[in-house]
Amino acid sequence: MPVAEIARVPKGASVDPGTDIAMDAGTFSGDIRKPAVIPVHRATHDWQPLAGASLLERLRVTGRPRLKADPELRRELREGLESGIRCQSPGKPTGGPDVDTASCLSAPVLVTKDRLTGVLACEAHYVAGEFGERPPTLAMACGALMDVLFRQLITVGGIDDPLVDGLAALQIDDRQDDLASWIERLSGADRIELRTELERQVQGLHRRWPRLEPAWLPRTQEAMRVGLAxxxxxxxxxxxxAIGTPPEGEASVALVEIKAGARRVEHRADLHFYALVEALRSPAPPFVVATYYTRTGELDVDPVTEELLVAAARRTAAGARALWNLARGAEPRRSPSYLCGRCVLLPDCExxxxxPARPGAGRARRPEGRATG
Amino acid sequence: MRATQLTRALMAPPTASVDETWRTHLRAHLSSAITPVVERLPCGEQLTVTLPLLRQAIAHPDSLAHDNVPFAWKPIFVRRSLGLAIVDACVSGRFRSPAEAADPVASEAVAEWERTGWRTFHWEPWLAGLRQGTRALVLAEAVSWATVLWASLDWKALGQRPQIGGADDQWVCPAPRTVRLKGRSELRLPLVGGPARSSEVGQITAPVALVSVSGGSPPLAWSDELSFLALVAALRSPSRPVPARVAGLWPDSGHHLIVEIGEEALTAAADRVGATVSTAVEARLSVLERT
Structure with missing residues (x-):
């Protein structure tokens, strides 16, 4: 697995968009420059988020060679996934080609990043939560609004009133109807809190997020699908x-996920899942996957390597296998996890x-933004 | 398949042709298959067969019996027509990429409607009344859709400028109830090397390749579905050549598939139409019984 990197640049190294480094407008991944060197006299220990050209440079220059288009790697990933899914869960005979009997399920087993994370943490919690509607929270609202506001910024280059613009976008989306109504009904204090947080995050975006050249073909909310077995x-x-022209001979696309909440370890696995799906559907994988945290300006960047893809395939196969077994009516396994504290099954779950209690568990804590998208 | 490969495969000389006698036979065959089925519908009932209906009849036949939801504009309904206008503006050289073209193209459409009252795309008044957040979402959907199409082909390698969008192909079956077949393609690429024909307006028309863009992944019967587009184009007018091939792009799953159009492909598509009409008529009758 590649060592995860977090973009941390000393104070003084962050720059306004377009003022420090002239970026190539030809292709997003072309004409790679060497990473910017931070002069020693400018470096301090105060961390500042990346901005503008430096942020772009961080995405474009991973320091790793880009994977070539490799049909053999794609085939191996696909076969590895399919054979991993075909292995039956522990406690049963292994190796049975049960997934081949697709007709026993009325619909394909859908594997998304959230389903993977949920089912791998605890199958019982996943099943219990699958049928319950999560009540909206301010953090959830902030996440959904920042998703559409980021999309707006990328597309039209500006945001006027974050709450008004964001709410207008949510209201037109059938899947967000309930959340939009909930936001509209917020009390004065909650509404002010949400508006203040949105304005703070949007200001950060305006200040730091770089302008993307149209020639890099930026596109938002890109759907990716892969059928298996x-x-x-x-x-x-x-x-x-997604930024960058579709790959021909070499990885050329960067995938960026936006999070309005706090960093969580599972966000890394989400990125790797994206890299895997893109690698399976395109001639070449993305060259980089990244999470940008609008609350803090943090940027987590993972160069895509074969090791990353293989590890993602293993995890995905394990999760898909669990989802497959659950869809067939298997008894969900109970596993202790970070979800136990808010699980409805806890009273009856041995x-x-x-x-083991974690240090600090149970301490009152201000809720942080939900990861959305 | 990469853009260069797809473009080359699309532009290759036609490999099969369908003669006029067989085309006449195809019309008669389809009419005779449809007529006894639609006769069961009450007088005045109409049926429109489209690619989405073909898919729905196989994937979710029960949903055909549901009441139609009243139409309301949504970003997803605008993205294709605006997306095609965006691609057209890029192909013409006005803009370098869809991201650059989206806002001006949408604004021009609205301005033209405000100036003349003519709605080229139908959505102009709706778009004009949107708040900035919603308008941005509409543009974002169109940019993403257009970018995928824009990046799928090597436009410089196309011999002639393709027709981007345009009116749907239509054919009305001479049956006791109106059955209209409608085929919608995103692109029509004129090919070199096939037999040219005179069109209704006296122009020489070359054989074409059609391009269709769909969401999700190709279904098992993708070949019949793509051939349906060629079938409607073939039935529409005897003076137009039958499309030589149809390419289907499923950007979500990265699939680009091509079907060469010959008698076999058209027969399979006609059979699929017949089966779809049967399913749709059954569904319609069940709704009428309920009411």
């Missing part, structure tokens, strides 16, 4: 931003109740 399993993803 004869269509019995479907990998599905929708990435907030593994959950006996899990």
């Amino acid at each position: 004869g269509g019995a399993v479907r990998l599905s993803a929708r990435v907030d931003l 593994p959950g109740r006996t899990r």
Whole structure:
């Protein structure tokens, strides 16, 4: 697995868009420059988020060679996934080609980043939560609004009133109807809190997010689908931003996910899932996957390597296998995880109740933004 | 398949042709298959067969019996027509890429409607009344859709400028109830090397390749579905050549598939139309029984 990197540049190194480094407007991935060198006299220990050209440079220059278009790698990833899905879950005979009998399920097993994370954390919690509607929260609203506001910024280059613009975009989306109504009904104090946070994050975006050349073909909410095991399993993803011309001989696309909340470890796995799906549907994988945190300006960047893709395939196969078994009516396994504290099954769950307490568990804490997208 | 490969495959000389006698036979065959089925519908009932209906009849036949939801504009309904206008503006050289073209193209459409009252795309008044957040979402959907099409082909390698969008192909089956077949393609590429024909307006028309863009992944019967577009184009007018091939792009899953159009492909598509009409008529009758 590649070592995850977090963009941390000393104070003074962050620059306004277009003022420090002239970027190539030809292709997003072309004419790669060497990473910017931060003069020693400018470096301090105060961290500042990247901005403008430096942020762009961080996305474009990964320091790793870009993967070539490799049909053999694609075939191996696909076969590895399919054979991984075909292995039956522990406690049962292994190796049975049960996924081939797709007709026993009325619909393909849908594998998304959220389903993967959920089912791998605890199958029982996943099943219990699958049928319940999560009540909206301010963090959830902030995440959904920042998703559409980011899209607006990329597309038209500006945002007037974050709450008004964002709400207008949510209201036209059938899937966000309930959330939009909930936001409209917010009390004065909650509305002010949401508006203040949105304005703060949008100001940060305006200040730091670089202008993307149209020639780099930026596109938002790009859907990605891959069918496996004869269509019995479907990998599905929708990435907030894809930049770069589609690959011909070499990886040329960057995928960026936007998060309005706090950094979480599972966001890394989400990125790797995106890289895998893109690698399976395109001639070459993306050259980089990244998460941009609008709350703090943090940027997590992962160069895409074969090792990353193989590890993502293993995790995806394990999750898809679990989802497959659950769809066939298998008894969900209970696993202690970070979800236990808010699980409705906890009172009757032995593994959950006996899990070792983490330091700080149970301490009152201000809710942080939900990861959306 | 990469853009250069797809373009080359699309522009290759036609490999099959369909003669006029067979085309006449195809019309008669389809009419005789449809007539006894639609006769069961009450007088005045109409049926429009489109590619989405073909897909729905196989994937979700039960949904055909549901009441239609009243139409309301949504970004997803605008993205194709605006997306095609955006691609057209890029192909003409006005803009370098869809991201650059989207806002001016949408604004020009609205301005033209405000000036003349003529709605080229139908959505102009709706778009004109949107708040900035919603308008941006509409543009974003169109940019993403257009970018995929723009990046799928090597436009410089196309011999002649393709027809981008345009009116749907239509054919009305001479049956006791109106059955209209409508085929919608995103692109029509004139090919070199096939037999040219005179069109209704006296122009010489070369054989064409059609390009269709769909969401999701190709279904099992993708070949019949693409051939349906060629079938409607073939039935529409005897003076136009039958499309030589149809390419289907499924950007979400990265699939580019091509079907060469010959008698076999058209027969399969006609059979699929017949089956779809049967399913749709059954669904319509069940709705009428309920009411």
